[in-house]
Amino acid sequence: MVTVTTRITKQTRRFAYFASLLAIFSMIGFSPASAQTDAEKHALAMYRRVAGVRISLDDPKISQMASLISQGQFENAAAIPTADVNFYGITVKEFAAKMSNRELTVSAPLTDFVATVIGITRDGVDAREMLTGDFYYAGDSGQINNLPMDEVDDFLKSNAHYEAVEASNQELVDVLVRVDGQKLVGADAQSAIPHRDPAGVITSRSFMAAHAIDGTNRRLVEYSMKSFACMEITEWADTSVADVFVGRDVDRFPEGSNNRFQATCKGCHASMDSMRPAFAMVDFDTEYLKYAGVQNGVNIELRNDPDNDVVDEDEIAVDSQGVPFKFTRATDTFPEGYIVASNEWTNLATTRKHEKLFGWRSATSGVGMGDFGKMVSESKGFSACMVKRAFESVCKRGFNSDEDALKELLTTKFEQDYDFKNLFISVAARPECLGM
Amino acid sequence: MKLLKLTLLLISMMGLTACGFFDNQNKLGSGSDEVFCTDASCDTTGLSSYEAVPVETFAVLNQNQVLKSMISCTGLTNVDNATRNLYEGSKNSFSLEGEAESVGAPMWMAITSLAGEVCDDLVAQEAGQSADQRRIFSAIDFSQGPANINALQVASVTANMARSCWGRDASSKEREIINTAFFGDPADNNDDTFSGNNTQETRRAATFLCAGILASLSANQM
Structure with missing residues (x-):
């Protein structure tokens, strides 16, 4: 009898433990009561959004931040959590x-x-x-x-x-x-x-x-714009751009109609393919990046089996131009298309629409990836994208449609020193960010 | 059976309150058109008359933050391998990016388990310190059994945990809930209280108090 009672008590204690915790979850979550000041509350919110962790109300950093906030020194306050390892x-x-x-x-x-x-x-x-x-x-x-x-x-x-x-x-x-x-x-x-x-x-x-793995290296252009300019390709697609750089592997008569190409395919390819040659020397294969001219080039076009581009680990599959073979796949689709023969590129995404989207400010042509990176990094689109990402990170939301002025303000500020830490500080200091 | 029903009721309550409580405004990742004015007609002087509109948002700790935040707010310095292993094994149960919509029972169960392990580690850490060195359990005598823990000591732990991990003091209602959970409900003859002179039970009691607060919504809100 005693044994049964003990077993039941342990079981009920386990359930009570859980029930108690769950009770605390559901009720404590919306019954706030606080002895903290508004400045302390602001400091706590700022700290956890910048550092990414919660901190004790009694930590001296909070009183220091609260004091600065009380004096209107929001950026000095936001700088404090950037010293947290988190x-x-x-x-x-x-x-x-x-x-x-x-x-x-x-x-x-x-x-x-x-x-x-x-x-x-x-x-x-x-x-x-x-x-x-x-x-x-x-x-x-x-x-x-x-x-x-x-x-x-x-x-x-x-x-x-x-x-x-x-x-x-x-x-x-x-x-x-x-x-x-x-x-x-x-x-x-x-x-x-x-x-x-x-x-x-x-x-x-x-x-x-x-x-740069498989594919045709178009993804490098697409994701560079997506990651560093926050532009989905559907945003910068433009059928008014000339199709002079569109590759041979793109069908000009999909489903038998050139209209389809002109109305849709060209919108992405005309711009994207114009920048693709920036990546004409690279192919990520067998776990590492190969570079044409470094690894021994194997001309796949000399093979009887054109679909077989498998090479040894210390070799790179190339075409007769010496460019990675991935640029030469399916070339019989439209043989009159553009042939990538080197890593010289010209960005055709320079219409008025593109200027407004990207804000190019440096050369829109060049040789290789370094020049491509320079073009993107010096664009206003890059700055605005970094601002957008920092804002979403700290404020836990995107910009509202009526916050263009705020976005412009933060972008201008970021471009004063291009300092990421200062960017986070500027964002966290904004009242729009924390709602305080 | 009665307690099982209570547990299921509380899980349902938690789900309902989660749906109704959280403000889903400004879903993460949405953005307006990225359009810049780059020609001479742009008027940037409008920025000086721009008026800020504060917008408060809600988010929870994501999977990268949850353990580090527990460590940060409790002052834990030695994290057990078992704790880290539990965290790694549960990672997919935590919110990916901290969205309000990600809150749910599986996530809270994972947070509860992790909080229990973190609090275990914290108790082990502070039990080896003198009272004046402890952040949370300064009032607890770990050399005595839980029968010696009184309401003042529970209030001290509650206050320390609340200020550390909630960033505020506990309300009277919250203190009442914690006291009931710890000392038991008189209506149930306090059957489930921590009692006796076993010092291991004291550590369990301390873990209980810590985990209850550490696993709560307020401690996991961003």
């Missing part, structure tokens, strides 16, 4: 992650792309170098034990280095170091050589792995 480990990390992968999600592992954006933010590097710089950030082997550090195996052929940095559970702000000089895998597939055309995170392994 600002880099959560807020900036997620800000970068959303730009780095195909799904545009925050749920992505640490990569060279993300680490570099964190480093740029921490060190106050000009944000435009995110798309032009010849450097990257990596974990410090002096601070993390047994960190995989082989340039080829752990940085270029896999994400092993960054996975280990993340698994170390150390604060990213403390362990990331800048490494000057991006690298490529050499001709022997075992050595690392200086990158021939660095473009910041565009030429990071993770961005290339996401968008």
